[in-house]
Amino acid sequence: MRYFKYIIVGVLFGITMFKSEAVSWFRIYEMFHFQSFHMYGIIFSSVVLGMGIVTFIKWRHFKSIKGEEIIIPDKQKSIPRYLIGGTIFGLGWAMAGVCPGPMFVLMGSGYTVFVVFLASAMFGTFVYGLLRDKLPH
C-alpha cells in the first residue's frame, strides 16, 4: 500500500497531460512554431506556482510526510552537460512530439507502438551510461 499513493499521483499526472493535450505531437509542433500560448501557459503557470511552493517549503521549513525537513538538492554546476544534453533531448522532443511523461500516458491510452519508443529511450539511456566517461560534463 505504500506504493498506492504514487499510483494515484501518476493517474492525476496522466489525466492532466492527456486532457490538456500536452501529449499531442501537434501541440509540441505548435509550441515550437510559437503559434499558441497553450504549452507555454502550462509550463509558465506550473513553474510560477512551483516557485511559490518551493519558496514556502524553504521559508517555513515545511516537513515531509515522514516528519523530516524537505531538502531539494542543488543540481550539479556545468554548462556543456546541460547545453549539449538538453539540445539532444530537444531534437528528440520536437521530432517525436512527446517527452518521457506523455510517452507513458499515450502507451496507456492505447497507442501500444510507444512500447518501441520506450525501448529506444531505454537503449539511449543505456548508451549514455556506456559513453558517460567519454562525454564532456
Next chain:
Amino acid sequence: MLEFLIQLKDFISQPWPWWVAGMMIAFILFILLFFGKEFGISANFRVMCAAEGAGEYSDFFKFDWQSQGWNLMVVLGAMFGGYISAHYLSSADGNVAHISSETVESLKGLGLTYSEGEVPLVPEFYSWSSLFTLRGLIIIAGGGFLIGFGARYAGGCTSGHAISGLSALQISSLIAVIGFFIGGLLMTYLIFPFLFG
C-alpha cells in the same frame, strides 16, 4: 448524487485550459516533495535499465534502483491516467488536439492535411505499420533514442528540469531548458523539411 457525478464527469471531460494543467502539475510537484521525493519522469529509464541488469556494463547503472520503485509507480499511474482519459473522459468532439488555425495551415506544408477541429492527438505515423517506413522508424526509434540519451546526459527532462528545476531556481535547469529549445527549433525548422519532404 448520480446526476452530480455525471455532471462532474462531463465537466472534467472538457478540454482543459492551460492554467488548470499548470495548477495540477504544481500540485503534483508539491505532493511529491511532501512525500520526500522529487518529480522527474526520465529517471525511470535509468531505473529500468538497472533493473534489466545494465549494471554489468556500466557503473552508471549500479545504484540502489529498488529505492526508486515509487517513481515506477508514478509512470504506471500515468499509463492508467491515459487509459481513463482516452476511454472515459474524452471530450464531446472526441480526442482532438485543439491547435490554432495557423498551425493547421502550416501543417499542410509538411503534407499533413487536416481540417480545423479534426486534428487527432497523435499523428498517423504513430502506428505499428509505420515502423516499416523510413520516416516512422526515424521518428519512433530515433526520437526515443535521442530522448533517452539526451535526458540522461542533461540529467533530466521536461519534468525534472523545466518544472522541478526551474521551480527551485536552478541555473543548471535553465541552461538545460535553453538546450531543449535549441534542439527543438533546429529540428522544427532545419530537419523537418527533409523528414517530411
